[in-house]
Amino acid sequence: MPWDARDTMSLRTEFVLFASQDEANIRSLCRHYGISPATGYKWLRRWAEDGAAGLQDRPRTPHHSPNRSPDGITDLLRMAHARHERWGARKIKRWLEDRGHPMPAFSTVHSLMARHGLLPGMPPGIPATGRFEHSAPNRLWQMDFKGHFPFGGGRCHPLTLLDDHSRFSLCLAHCGDERRETVQRQLVRVFEHYGLPDRMTMDNGAPWGDTTGSWTGPELWLMRLGIRVGHSRPYHPQTQGKLERFHRSLKAELLQGRWFADSSGLQRAFDQWRAVYNLERPHEALDMAVPASRYQPSARQYSATVMPPEYDEGVMVRKVDISGKLSIKGISLNAGKAFRGERVG
Template sequence: MLHANAALTPRQRLRMARLIVDENWPVARAAEWFQVSWPTAKRWADRYRLAGPDGMTDRSSRPHSSPARTPQPTVRKIVHLRCKRRLGPVGIAAIVGVAASTVHAVLVRCRINRLSLLDRRTGEPVVRYERDRPGELVHTDVKKLGNIPTGGGWRTVGRVQGRRNKTTDGGKGRNRHHNVLMGHAYVHTAIDDHTRLAYAEIHDDETADTAIGFWRRAVAWFATRGVTIERVLSDNGSCYRSRAWRQACAQLGVATRYTRPYWPQTNGKAERFNRTMINEWAFVRPYPSEAARRAALPAWLHTYNHHRPHTALGGQPPITRLTNLSGQYI
């Protein structure tokens, strides 16, 4: 395997092998010229005779057979116990009759050594995917948040003062328990599957007309960044299931896709973005009013897209996946 101080790269190996085989250089002279040992020069010359230029790459050190490897029926039983009963290596080892270290090695090889890698409902391994190019699939969703009364909500000032602030603010009527209603903020979001680039707006409802208006602006926002949206994936909310939504997407040249009912994992990237947005924007500090919180969203979105490291992108912000984009590093 190549390393930082390797004397021979595949290109150098090929040059040396050609000197020996094609130009009849002595092996010792070629080895001295490339500053490697005589057996090394001979090995690459022999591989060049057998396989040509394709033989200059490193071969796998994996053995052709592993007689001591855990039998496949035992592996299947270990995987079954892990997925269906959520048992750890010690518990599985007691049932199967092998060492706990063997069970752990099997779980690592099958990539289910962490319970977070299994679906909570079915126990099946989580299937993670990423589209190949920007715009191939965009996830959209709506996150519902309670409005903050002027002076702060209960999360900031406590429940007693929070009720007083709601009463002073007027609210939007009262419920059957005579509590003041402040209404809700509906955060409409769109996140690209490949780049994780996100766009969001806050509205007072989640009707079809509002969702369509947001989607038209989202498509235009992505287009200014060189991203042409091909498909949109949404849940089965009434605004997305409406005929007007499908017609609007058809006019924009965007195909509609829907998640499996009662299966939010399908739209996992949007759900995860909503969670990040809640933690880093909505509840990150005590806002004195709903207007102050809404005014802080654009700045946070810019930070998310341009500066915040994303673990799924190797610690790089989403904008880095769009090349040759003016102003992307601002």
Template sequence: ASTIGDLLKEEGLVSPRIRRKRTPGNLNELTDANRNNHVWSADFKGRFRLKDGSWCRPFTLTDNHSRYLLCCEPGTSETTTFVRGCMEAAFREGGLPDIIRTDNGSPFVAPGILALTQWSVWLMKLGIKTERTTPGCPGQNARHERMHLSMKTAMSHHDVFGSLSEQRVWCNGWRNEFNREKPHEAHGQVPPAKIWVPSPRSWDGKVPEVNYPEGAKLYKVGEKGDLSLNGRTFLSSALRGEYVRFLEVDDGVDVILFDRVILAYYDRAE
């Protein structure tokens, strides 16, 4: 008889050895970016007060290989709506990356299964993987942090303006300078714009539904993030309205999948 591991390997999911030792969704080490658009890093550059007294929280997005700065957008809050809007603009300009790396802050992660958020589910549907640095280890995102240091150095007192719109003008100008004029030792003192090219995975603005195999056993997640399984079973509020797949891997035991990511196991006898 097939073991759980055999069945998972047949589906191309995960080996039993790795499944036992690591939490699903954190199966791999951080990726070493070796080409353009392999890994992008996303973060907020702290916060500071504008001259009108309001807080400014710039969202930044870089390509790890070329160091190209795809986004430097000042905002007033660290929300899913704001981050998604910034990323949509970056995807239209630069196409889709393979992986996006973040820290463990909001809105990138949330308590619960795999730390899923509406943001990470959106990326999964676009075919983008996510990976997270270890809490308290900013050095794992060193290239992005060096860009933040360059930004902090450039932003003298005179570069803090009276309104968000004025600060946006400065951020756009500095982003252009960083990309086109700042040399990088790793690329022979060539600026990022000379290295980076858009991803071949262009984006048309549409978010596709997950494509499950024909005949797959599917359940729709309720508006509260739960499933109707001999009563209501909570799964993840980030998945509300989405379909998940139940794949039998042992007698009376199903693995619950979103796309090809293992969420949990369900024992029908319990």
């Protein structure tokens, strides 16, 4: 996957965060990102020496200033707030520290931000209780459409995909509709970049809903790729609570009060915010680490060629007709329209 100049910094940061984790296979990651091991180790060395600044193509002014004055700290807080105006003191403090700026205690940072009107002006969220997460990346991905909204080119239906373990955003895509073909096209891009998960969960709405009790087209496609599919309970959005929380942050930090003239500008804004969310934004549920520091691409690679199902000897195999039904010994059974034209056992 050659690096695209449009998002080179995001890809470099993503690479070094993945490669810096314990037991990471650096050479495998180099192959995944289409770079040589020498290049990969170069970026790792610069990351270790200079942090985010070391990933720039041009030299940057050193960030370290141990004897920075209180006015200097306030200037840093103003700069950080201008970039992330919806972040509170805890995230701002960690974000600046990750970039090499020594910061005072959280209470001091909070006081300075309050004194200078830099807090987001909203009460802190209620801490989650009984939080559950899967033990490793790619065990479960959560998928949904965020509520659609108007823009200059019509309506946007944002497709979102989140890794349960790391909170890493795998997809934030502008879609003009919520049809199966649209979703499948976006998922292929994700699978090609990050590999395949063990399981995916989604709600019961179109195009992946299971309210009829039979398989849908998207479910059949995922099943053929070896991905197990689950659904949240109807009217229980907390089943996908991490993704719901992601949607709240997306609305507050990017969408609220903004107008987008066209689809290309909208997708650029999505890509930039997703990069910040994955690579820069400290996450309280991760002990203020960034999601990319806990994510690794899946070892299960995507292939566009899907082998037809094989059945054991003695299994009756029937072809599903155009109405989604098959007949066994004169008895008509409903397999679902997703299986039209397929041979099933």
